[in-house]
Amino acid sequence: MIEFDNMAYSYGGGELLSEISLRLTPGSFHFLTGPSGAGKTTFLKLCYGALKPTSGQARLFGQDVREMDRDALAITRRRIGVVHQDCQFLDHLPVADNVALPLTVSGQDTLEQVANLKELMGWVGLGERAGALPPELSGGERQRAALARAVIMSPDVVLADEPTGNVDWEMSQRLLQLLVELNRMGKTIMIATHDLNLIRTAKHHVQARVLRIANRRLQLAGADL
Amino acid sequence: MSLRASLRTFLVGDAQADRVVPPSGFTAQLTLFAAAAMAFLAVFAMALSLAAGRLAERWGAELAHSSTLRISAPSEQMAEQTAAALRVLETTPGIASARALDKAEQRALLEPWFGPDLPLESLPVPQLIEIVETEEGYDASGLRLRLSAEVPGAVLDDHTRWRRPLEAAAGRLRLLGWLSIGLIAGTMGVMITLAAHAALAANAQVIAVLRLVGATDHYIARAFVRRFTLRALFGAGAGAGLGMLAMLALPEAQETGGFLTGLGFAGAGWLLPLLIPVLAAGVAYGATRIAARRRLRELA
Numbered sequence: 315m316i317e318f319d320n321m322a323y324s325y326g327g328g329e330l331l332s333e334i335s336l337r338l339t340p341g342s343f344h345f346l347t348g349p350s351g352a353g354k355t356t357f358l359k360l361c362y363g364a365l366k367p368t369s370g371q372a373r374l375f376g377q378d379v380r381e382m383d384r385d386a387l388a389i390t391r392r393r394i395g396v397v398h399q400d401c402q403f404l405d406h407l408p409v410a411d412n413v414a415l416p417l418t419v420s421g422q423d424t425l426e427q428v429a430n431l432k433e434l435m436g437w438v439g440l441g442e443r444a445g446a447l448p449p450e451l452s453g454g455e456r457q458r459a460a461l462a463r464a465v466i467m468s469p470d471v472v473l474a475d476e477p478t479g480n481v482d483w484e485m486s487q488r489l490l491q492l493l494v495e496l497n498r499m500g501k502t503i504m505i506a507t508h509d510l511n512l513i514r515t516a517k518h519h520v521q522a523r524v525l526r527i528a529n530r531r532l533q534l535a536g537a538d539l
Numbered sequence: 540m541s542l543r544a545s546l547r548t549f550l551v552g553d554a555q556a557d558r559v560v561p562p563s564g565f566t567a568q569l570t571l572f573a574a575a576a577m578a579f580l581a582v583f584a585m586a587l588s589l590a591a592g593r594l595a596e597r598w599g600a601e602l603a604h605s606s607t608l609r610i611s612a613p614s615e616q617m618a619e620q621t622a623a624a625l626r627v628l629e630t631t632p633g634i635a636s637a638r639a640l641d642k643a644e645q646r647a648l649l650e651p652w653f654g655p656d657l658p659l660e661s662l663p664v665p666q667l668i669e670i671v672e673t674e675e676g677y678d679a680s681g682l683r684l685r686l687s688a689e690v691p692g693a694v695l696d697d698h699t700r701w702r703r704p705l706e707a708a709a710g711r712l713r714l715l716g717w718l719s720i721g722l723i724a725g726t727m728g729v730m731i732t733l734a735a736h737a738a739l740a741a742n743a744q745v746i747a748v749l750r751l752v753g754a755t756d757h758y759i760a761r762a763f764v765r766r767f768t769l770r771a772l773f774g775a776g777a778g779a780g781l782g783m784l785a786m787l788a789l790p791e792a793q794e795t796g797g798f799l800t801g802l803g804f805a806g807a808g809w810l811l812p813l814l815i816p817v818l819a820a821g822v823a824y825g826a827t828r829i830a831a832r833r834r835l836r837e838l839a
């Protein structure tokens with residue numbers, strides 16, 4: 315579903331990522347790790363087509379990213395749920411509307427979907443906070459709302475960028491639990507994090523591969539984790 | 540989707556989709572005010588054009604279809620030259636009828652100046668021939684040429700000498716009126732473009748979020764286009780309404796008042812200002828669409 319073939323990316327200076335080849339298989343669970351500034355966020359952006367490779371190839375659901383126009387990318391993006399590092403909400407809309415935004419912009423905000431929305435808000439534990447505005451939420455609530463928004467379109471893939479960055483240990487376990495549940499439903503998951511403890515606990519619940527960005531390359535991390 | 544269905548979607552909209560762009564009270568009010576002011580001005584420009592048009596028509600119609608032939612000749616040649624002139628006129632294309640005024644009619648014409656006892660027979664008064672033209676009119680210079688050959692004492696007065704500049708002035712006034720409407724529409728387009736650019740710039744973050752959740756450019760553009768189009772429509776509707784009320788408050792059109800009191804709408808003309816809000820909405824639609832398309836391309 316997401317494939318890279320000898321891909322490289324640079325923001326204009328030297329290459330930030332080089333010689334990346336990867337194929338995300340359906341139902342897999344990946345962690346993406348590496349020091350801050352290694353290029354984890356950049357890599358995820360390449361995964362959902364927000365950035366295009368400077369060389370090599372990126373394919374989303376079989377389509378070469380460089381041959382897709384903005385509209386084609388927008389539509390493909392509906393199949394990839396993303397939990398952004400800084401969440402990215404519309405601050406003037408209540409949380410529930412923010413969560414429903416992918417439905418709204420794709421013209422699928424039907425009654426049936428609205429019922430699903432309630433269920434989804436309950437699932438992430440925000441049933442009571444549906445009417446709050448995003449700036450009124452705590453860090454953990456924001457992350458859960460962002461996760462709910464990422465999955466509302468029933469995407470095949472969920473990408474999460476530091477989903478536990480601003481939350482305490484307990485909340486990070488809860489978020490991890492939600493992502494593991496999604497994986498059990500068949501979704502392909504990739505979580506970018508520099509939190510090695512999170513990866514260690516995850517390994518008790520799910521069969522996860524750990525990728526590490528080091529020296530611009532993507533490596534499979536060993537058993538030291 | 541049919542045009543009607545898409546128009547309905549556009550006007551009725553999707554309440555949820557409408558909210559994705561935050562409300563912007565201040566720009567909204569400015570746009571409304573500008574649209575209203577422009578529409579108000581447009582009503583007057585339109586009234587000016589229509590009044591000038593009516594004037595041009597009236598002057599033209601009153602003067603265009605009649606002219607006079609004057610024959611000055613020694614009295615013994617008068618009857619002969621009059622008959623010759625009538626023969627020429629009868630065979631001139633574009634002349635519906637020509638008739639020599641009889642003595643009584645000529646006397647009636649001169650009476651206001653010389654009193655009722657004028658001895659017309661003993662005075663060298665020219666003979667007048669009244670000419671009525673057809674719709675197409677005749678070729679005055681051709682007629683003059685023929686008359687000078689056959690009726691040496693004939694002078695053709697076709698009124699064009701003083702009719703033309705009046706008609707031309709009224710016509711130019713009408714043109715100026717329509718030009719003003721064009722300029723008003725252009726200015727409105729510029730203002731809406733600026734306002735739309737400001738709104739798009741202020742909402743760069745919103746646009747980024749919408750893109751992240753899979754919104755197409757078309758969807759994002761529509762959210763802005765719809766807003767500005769409706770604002771222009773309502774603003775211009777209010778402005779045109781006020782302009783029409785102001786026109787109603789002008790004194791009635793009167794024959795004697797001439798141009799100034801005739802500056803209003805007549806009959807079906809009252810329907811024309813209703814086009815102004817539609818025109819304003821069209822201008823806003825086009826301007827915002829272009830602005831949004833360009834801006835979204837830049838933000839890519």
Ligand SMILES: Nc1ncnc2c1ncn2[C@@H]1O[C@H](COP(=O)(O)OP(=O)(O)O)[C@@H](O)[C@H]1O
Pocket residue numbers: 325330348349350351352353354355356357
């Ligand atoms: N839009 C950008 N333009 C230029 N450089 C960028 C941009 N975004 C990120 N970078 C740089 O790329 C590097 C990797 O950033 P990022 O992918 O955010 O790393 P990580 O998520 O692993 O912390 C950093 O050095 C960062 O400064």
Ligand SMILES: [Mg+2]
Pocket residue numbers: 354355356399475476
């Ligand atoms: Mg990052």
